[in-house]
Amino acid sequence: QKEVEQDPGPLSVPEGAIVSLNCTYSNSAFQYFMWYRQYSRKGPELLMYTYSSGNKEDGRFTAQVDKSSKYISLFIRDSQPSDSATYLCAMKLSGSQGNLIFGKGTKLSVKP
């Protein structure tokens, strides 16, 4: 079993839809959780980061962490064609400097 599982999609939605992206993980020691957005042939861009369970909102984006279920989500409200990209979840152990563990990424397409 991989440490971080993420459905690669592709996921196609109409403009304006609410998008839900999810990752599950097996290591209960993960403490920090991040979502990156990666456009084609570009480096990942940090979107959201959270520590411990709960919700965090930033504009149209909401990150949710449920440590009891080892499950994290990213919601995108009022999705736009410019949101079309690959979304990567990443997580990190407490105290470690590097070593982000990534999911495979979910490819999202928002159709006008």
Place this chain on the structure above:
Amino acid sequence: ETGVTQSPTHLIKTRGQQVTLRCSSQSGHNTVSWYQQALGQGPQFIFQYYREEENGRGNFPPRFSGLQFPNYSSELNVNALELDDSALYLCASSSVGEYEQYFGPGTRLTVT
């Protein structure tokens, strides 16, 4: 504020050759991490440098080596290139004590 930069953008090498990739960290950041991203996969941690020393390493063979310079820029060296080394190589910078990592645009390496 200057972001993370990487050079070159693209590189084509022959199996058995050696390659050096370069990274300049975001201003104010003193830690550099390198990741390998194969097509359709999430980034995989290679190693991290802090204060010019390796500070953590992923599951990569010794032919992957690196350096960090006093200005916090970094190099990734790969010897005896193999076909499977073809990937996007990403550099990420961060500040010690903070867990957010910010990525550069990557260097796309093709080994033929």
